[in-house]
Amino acid sequence: MRMLESWTFIDGTAPASPTAALALLRExxxxxxxxxxxxxxxxxxxxxxxxxxxxxxMLLEDEDDPGEHAIxxxxxxxSAGFILANGQHDEYPDEDTAPLAEALQIVHHIITAGTPPASAAWSIDR
Incomplete structure (x- = not known):
C-alpha cells in the first residue's frame, strides 16, 4: 500500500487537508x-x-534539484512584482508563470495527488 504524502508550510503550519492548505495559501x-x-x-x-x-x-525533489515548474x-x-521573503523583487517571463487561479489549481492537485494535473503545461528543468 502506497503511503500518502503530506505537506507542511515551511513555518511548520500543517493544514488538516489540501483544501485547508489552499485556503491558507490564499490568505x-x-x-x-x-x-x-x-x-x-x-x-x-x-x-x-x-x-x-x-x-x-515550482516543484523540487530535494534541495539540490533544479526542479520543474508550471508554464x-x-x-x-x-511580469514584475514577485516579492520574495527576503525583500528581493523579481520579474519573470510570463511563459514561465501561470495565471494565479490556474496556479492555485495546480498547487491543489500537487498536494492532493502528488503530481501536477495532466492539463497543466509543465517544464522539467533537470
Missing part, C-alpha cells in the same frame, strides 16, 4: 506574503511565488 497572498514554500513528508518542496496576478509554481507557453511579455 497569505491576500496578506501580502507573496512567497510561500511547502515541504512534503517525502522531502519534496513546493514553491509558490506570486505578484497576485501570475504565479511561479504558459503561449504567453508573451514579462
Amino acid at each position: 497569505r497572498i491576500a496578506d501580502g506574503q507573496l512567497e510561500t514554500w511547502l515541504t512534503s513528508s517525502r522531502g519534496r518542496a513546493l514553491a509558490v511565488i506570486t505578484n497576485t496576478e501570475r504565479a511561479m509554481v 504558459t507557453p503561449e504567453a508573451e511579455g514579462h
